[in-house]
Amino acid sequence: MSENERVTVGAVLTALLFLVPAFVLHSSPRFAGSLSGFVLGAAAAALMLSLLVYPVAKYSMSFRSLIARLASMRALLAFHVYAGVFGAFLAILHTGHNYQSPLGIALVVSMLLVVVTGLVGRYYLPQTSIELREQQSRLATLRTAYDRTAVALSDKQSSDAEGPPFRDSVPQGVPILRLVEGIADLEYAIGSREMVKRMFMPWIVAHVTTAILMYLLLALHVAGEIYYGLRWIS
Structure with a gap:
């Protein structure tokens, strides 16, 4: 659904929300x-x-x-x-x-x-699929950064200087705990979004x-x- 289409449909649906219960004020x-x-x-x-x-x-x-x-x-x-x-x-x-x-x-x-x-089916599910792919891509990036950081720490490198192998994947100075928190948050968000998507999959029926x-x-x-x-x- 294009931006103009979404705005137009959203405006009409908003009007519907007011029209349906309008019998309280007028009948x-x-x-x-x-x-x-x-x-x-x-x-x-x-x-x-x-x-x-x-x-x-x-x-x-x-x-x-x-x-x-x-x-x-x-x-x-x-x-x-x-x-x-x-x-x-x-x-x-x-x-x-x-x-x-x-x-x-x-x-x-x-x-x-x-x-x-x-x-x-026209807007929510496709938009959910796009957001899921974006979150999964970010999760893969964070996991790669975590793996590289863990290897660096295991080699007794300084946590303040994470080194060239993972400098492109994660900003300098980001501690490993923040990577873990970011991964956990994304995994929870992805799981919740996938559950909602499964709930709405029978929309065509x-x-x-x-x-x-x-x-x-x-x-x-x-x-x-x-x-x-x-x-x-x-």
């Missing part, structure tokens, strides 16, 4: 069925349906070759992220902050879970499962609106 039971509410709901549903373009293009070779003439997979993934976040934003506005229908509540919850699990649930609930919601009629027409 309009009839807004969702009004013309304005219908427009917002239809736009949100269209964006949610457009999310299917990326997975279909990714797993269908025939559709991928067709869509490749219009956009790259990278562009489709960026659109997938934006459409999901902005679709959730419009859907929350569509509710009018009125969460009394069990179907509506379930749809909002599943939609937010789709957004969160999608962002975990959660993302697909909640997406399927969301589309089923969305179909029921749209069918209910059509069956009971749109209030803004009458």
Whole structure:
């Protein structure tokens, strides 16, 4: 995820954090069925349906070759992220902050879970992997410096003058205890980050499962609106 993409998505998600509990301050039971509410709901549903373009293009070779003439997979993934976040934003506005229908509540919850699990896979896990590689590289450097320092000390060299063999790996004047502390801190940080990464690895299962649930609930919601009629027409 690029810096601009991360800033935009972060701003919309921050707005969502305020919109979801906004029913405490404002609630309009009839807004969702009004013309304005219908427009917002239809736009949100269209964006949610457009999310299917990326997975279909990714797993269908025939559709991928067709869509490749219009956009790259990278562009489709960026659109997938934006459409999901902005679709959730419009859907929350569509509710009018009125969460009394069990179907509506379930749809909002599943939609937010789709957004969160999608962002975990798009940003958090790749960023975690990059940070892990950086920490492992630093750990390898510190271990090399420790080994060279230990050899130097075993040869009864002065701890204040660590010598050319390890001068490039560790700053002069750094005692061996600081190397040990640095290695221990990095090992703990790497272990914690790897544990968190393993916890979030099944994100794709959660993302697909909640997406399927969301589309089923969305179909029921749209069918209910059509069956009971749109209030803004009458």
